[in-house]
Amino acid sequence: MDKKFDIVVIGSGMAGAVAALKAVDSGKKIAVIRKGYGSTALSSGAIDLAADPLGVSGQPLEDSREWQKNVREIARRDEFHPYAVLAAGGYAPDLELAQALNFIYRELQGVGLPLFPVTGRNLTLVNPLGGFKFTGLAQESQGKGDLEKLKGKKTVILGVKNLPDFPADYIARALNDSIGSQGYGPFSSQEIEIPGFGGGTTFEAAAALESEGVEKVASLLAGISAGRHLIFPPILGALRSWEVTETLQKSGVLDFSESLAVPTSIPGYRLQAALDRALEKRGVSILNGRVISATVADHRLHSLEAEIQGQKEKMEGQNFILATGKYLSGGIERDRVFREPVFDLPVFIGEKPVKEDFIKDFLLREALGPHPAFRAGIRVNGKLNPLNRSKQVFAENLWAAGSILAGYDSTGDGAGLGVAILTGFKAGLEASGGS
Amino acid sequence: MKKQIHAIINLGVHFALHIIQLIFRFLGKKAPGMKRFRENYGAEGLSPLSRANRENLFILSGCIGCGLCRMTLNLHPAAGATLSDPESLSICLTRSLPDVQAARDSLKLSPASLAGASYCPRGISIAGVYDFLQTADKERV
Structure with missing residues (x-):
């Protein structure tokens, strides 16, 4: 059976859900295909926007709390971080993130999940490990x-x-x-x-x-x-x-x-369940299944072949958004080789494309250090179109969002759901041709 | 020349033995290799798996142990069970196959929980876990 949509979003964590919710504003017919819940369901339940890149872990430094300033600082210092990639594409990530936050704030409020009012400063919240962390929105x-x-x-x-x-x-x-x-x-x-x-x-x-x-x-x-x-x-x-x-x-x-929670997380589950309710409320079709293959020709993605509830189905769309997450959700796999399983896009760590590389080369000696392996992902241009091995746009009607993007560690660098919300918002906007 | 004749005779004898073996197997005799495998490893619970279940094993071992299925599928562990949830299975699949049998006895799934298998971030079907436990046990000695 064929399914025709204007926009197909692959993945339904924070990035995929925000992309679909933003795209539906344009009045287009949207579908989300997903294997299951995104790793948003395993998050602390709060939305980390940007920790101070100069901050010392565990110390409540006064100047570390202005998340917009931190976003600008990350974009300036770390050229592979999605905030920097968007800045290079002509966006102002700090201002656009504020706009995206207001959007998701209203969406979640509308389905019974009130968020703490957005301010310019990070909140300092207790976690179950006897510490605390800075988080932008909770x-x-x-x-x-x-x-x-x-x-x-x-x-x-x-x-x-x-x-x-x-x-x-x-x-x-x-x-x-x-x-x-x-x-x-x-x-x-x-x-x-x-x-x-x-x-x-x-x-x-x-x-x-x-x-x-x-x-x-x-x-x-x-x-x-x-x-x-x-x-x-x-x-x-x-x-x-x-x-x-x-x-x-x-x-x-x-x-x-x-x-705050650590996995397994009730607030994380609550957040994901609220995103599901918002998608349903806005008439987005949620299909539980997995993409098997894709038809790409002339730098355009034409259709996906998917297995949905045991049946093979062809999904046609004008535009597509890839938001399948990183290791936890299977958007990036490292099973003998690094790979992106849906479109076989090249995986990068920093500037280096990686495939059969030795994993230990990308792990630090300190267990809790900023392991480069955790920053693996696909690279995109400033409009969030994924790049192929020659660093050209893979398909002009495909955008990517969330933790599948290279250059940041969605679980460890304090910008996890912030990047998901900003890139999801931008991808939804670009794919729907909206403003 | 002498060596060639010897090789041809040798090959002929083994080919004939192979044909006889095939006939016995066709008549219902089990492969001795499998028998030996079961004799050697059956007591430890290491059982041969069918091709389908070997593929299933790969999918099921993608479990990251997040526990979402336990929350959302309303599973009912049997009293005193040590393996009461699907994520425990991921541990025993990779470390201790005998525990698969224990998991089968522990994991009780209601029809409602089988129906709602769409929460796993890795797309692992709870019905698949259940089927694996049932069929893998039947494939034992």
């Missing part, structure tokens, strides 16, 4: 825990009985040790029990809280919340998060927030 439940706003306020880290993934004692101690002397906190911890939760991960705890536990938890906390800010583990509802928040507020627990 879900409302997370953003209320901005440590800058809580300076000097008694803050209680709430642990949950039988939930080892969130060691509240340790987190409170680590925060007091690292930043307590600078006027943050003081931090203490308290353990609560969620009825119906006998142990497991944050997923099971969130399910228990949503199904029956929240009222009891709220009544327990009403007594201790006066004059204190409470930081919950990242469990404040997966599918009905607004009900959890409302119940807490109605019971008198007013000043609370939720920690």
